[in-house]
Amino acid sequence: MKKLLIVLLLAALLLTGCAAKEEKPLPEAAALAQAVLDSQTYTEEMSAVSEKRLQALLGLTAEDYAQAVLIMDTSRATSEMIAVITAKDAAGADQAAARLNDYLLSLRAQYADYRPEEMPKLNAAQVQRRGLQCALAVAPDQVAARQAVDSAWGM
Secondary structure, three states, rough: HHHHHHHHHHHHHHHHHHHOOOOOOOOOOOHHHHHHHHOOOOOOOEOOOOOHHHHHHOOOOOOHHEEEEEEEEOOOOOEEEOOOOOOOHHHHHHHHHHHHHHHHHHHHHHHHOHHHHHHHHHHHHHOOEEOEEEEEEEEOOHHHHHHHHHHHOOO
């Protein structure tokens, strides 16, 4: 009887250890962008751009995403920016990640000659993705930016 009880307890422990962790829901795109913004000290004024400008810069249409926000140095004196896109489905998330990577490559090409001192920020930046949400931050403190995204995503 004791052996059966021990086996049952071990089985119960194994099953609870294997239980899937409940994932934190994705934050609103604007809330995630604000979390990154709050993690930084920017030298220039950062402002959200219109949806029309976001679509033009990132090569998206309103049908391509559920939510999107782009905050940037509107003077364009720096390359600093935050983009968050929440897609409608997995294919849309793939497209959003690709568009953000393309935009990052475009920024690198633009700033290489224009403001080469911006290149360390641009080279450290990378697209992050969790489920249907993609984020890109070109920031003075890239580690803090990534930590803000990870924290908002519950990672």
